[in-house]
Amino acid sequence: MKNVVLAAAVAVCAPVAFGQVADPVQQTETELLNIDVRARAEWQGLWHDSDMDDANSGFEGKYLMMRLDGQIIPGLTYSWRQRFNKSVVDGNFFDATDWITIDYATRGWSFSAGKQVVAIGGWEYDRNPVDLYGTSVFWQNVPCYQFGVSAAYNFTPSDRLLFQVSQSMWHSSGNRNMYGYNLMYSGSHGPWSALYSVNLTEYAKGRYISYISLGNRVASGPFCFELDFMNRAASHQTFLFRDVSVIGDLSWAPDDRWKIHAKMTYDVNRTHTDADRCVAAGTELTMAGAGIEFMPLKKRRTSLRLHAACYYAWGRNANPDDLMQTKSTLLSVGVSWDMNLLRLKRKN
Secondary structure: OOOHHHHHHHHOOOOOOOOEEEOOOOOEEEEEEEEEEEEEEEEEEEEEEEEOOHOOOOEEEEEEEEEEEEEEEEEEEEEEEEEEEOOOOOHHHHHHEEEEEEEEEEEEEEEEEEEEEEOOOOOOHHHOEEEOOOHHHHHHOOOOOOEEEEEEEEEOOOOOEEEEEEOOOOOOOEEEEEEEEEEEEEEEEOOOOEEEEEEEEEEOEEEEEEEEEEEEEEEEEOEEEEEEEEEEEEOOOOOOEEEEEEEEEEEEEOOOOOOHHHHHHEEEOOOOOOOOOOOOOOOOEEEEEEEEEEEEEEOOEEEEEEEEEEEEEEEEEEOOOOOOOOOOEEEEEEEEEEEEEEEEEEEE
């Protein structure tokens, strides 16, 4: 019965490729299935000009997500991440699915289909949301998980180019026939790593907004500095520097148990169009803050992390529904933990 249950789990649950690792006797192992659950709970306090926002303050479960990864045959893999704390619209189960993909890799090429992360550059955008405590206006509003197809080629062991056609991030239930076209480069050379992209997204039928996103990371010893720059533009507006986001993050990890970071974001939209659905026209908001993480346990299959972070924003946010407005202070104190529920391997 146990073998039947495990076989059914492999058949039903489906996700991302895992490589092979040699053991001391030259055997290799292929990971057939890995099921991991991450959770984060915290006390959050939000003040607007010294007045506490009771609707966004107090204890809360911030994230609860399950991820499954595995292999069907060599080269053919799958990945699925489900968000249990994310609401669905019109009973659509996939609204709470971050991604569910089938992937095939061969001779430097890889092909993927399903619900995917829209290929936009930048390190804040790339990071798992459970690892973020204060974010840019762009990040707060971008619907970054969409159905699509992609192809990528590793033209060196450290450089990769990906092209993706996805459903538009701004499609609606009344018009799903809208698309985005994304070209992203990822590379790593010594201490420098990059996530660059150019993107063309349909925000209304036959109308497009373009992104140029440049994400740079420099890591040296315990220090890591990330700097993201994104420029957005549509027809009939000045292309450069009118609608941008800039994110800087400096972290210091003296050992595996501690990490301290300082972060600053700047979002501005000086255009007079409705093309940018993430950073509304009239916005010029700056946020700065810092945080600390402590990991008392460092195990291979489970982990525990405590955090405290505080951020302050000033300027103007033209979207009144966003969490951070002018003279807003956000305080977060909480705990995150990983639960590796199952790992199946096959010796080759």
